[in-house]
Amino acid sequence: MQRFFAVLTFFGVMAGTTAVAAPFTYTNEHFGTICTFPDEIFTLRQPEPDNGDGQQWLTADGASLICSGILNIDDDTPTAFVSAERASKEPGYRITYSKTGKDWAVLSGIKGGNIFYERRLGKDGVIRTVWIDYPPALKSKYDPLVDAIAGSLRGP
Numbered sequence: 001m002q003r004f005f006a007v008l009t010f011f012g013v014m015a016g017t018t019a020v021a022a023p024f025t026y027t028n029e030h031f032g033t034i035c036t037f038p039d040e041i042f043t044l045r046q047p048e049p050d051n052g053d054g055q056q057w058l059t060a061d062g063a064s065l066i067c068s069g070i071l072n073i074d075d076d077t078p079t080a081f082v083s084a085e086r087a088s089k090e091p092g093y094r095i096t097y098s099k100t101g102k103d104w105a106v107l108s109g110i111k112g113g114n115i116f117y118e119r120r121l122g123k124d125g126v127i128r129t130v131w132i133d134y135p136p137a138l139k140s141k142y143d144p145l146v147d148a149i150a151g152s153l154r155g156p
Contacts, residue, residue: 025152028054031069033128036152038145054129062114063134063142065149072127078105081120106150115139119150128155 024039030052042057042065054068078100085107086095097108107118116133130153134142 026055026067028052028067028069031126031128032156033067033069033126034152034154035067035130035149037065037149041145059134061135061138061141063132063138066129066131067153068131069126069128069155072122072125076122076127078103078120078122081105082107115142117146117150119153121153121155124155126155128153 023036025034025036027034031054033054037057039057042059042063044058044060046056046058048055053070054066056064056066058064082095082098082100082105086098088095090111092113093109093111095107095109097106099106103121103123105118105120105122107116109116111133113135114133115136116131118129118131121128130150132142132146132149
């Protein structure tokens, strides 16, 4: 509960208000993935994919946020996921930070010229993910939002 109020207060400060702004909480019905973010920033909700695995929001200034889930059919572990991503030879993709825990992983870096941050939670046979990316010129705007948004990721 304390984290929830900290997130609410944080989003209120980020919105430039003295009152606490109510952030938007998205819940994916298919996988139970939940994440909370300021919908006054991520305003352009994209159509949900046919498979119902998540949702994407865009901003007018070039950022994006994805909150989704997938079945962990390969029994992927956080450590294996990070190792595979670090070994990627994809052009324009570079991991600058990673950390893992028992059932979670975090990655940050550059992809396609944008800064990205990804947090994954894996339990009950489902991998839940929040992905945020934004142009480097907007680092000072989005870096302060990343921790609160990624920290809000959860599932049943």
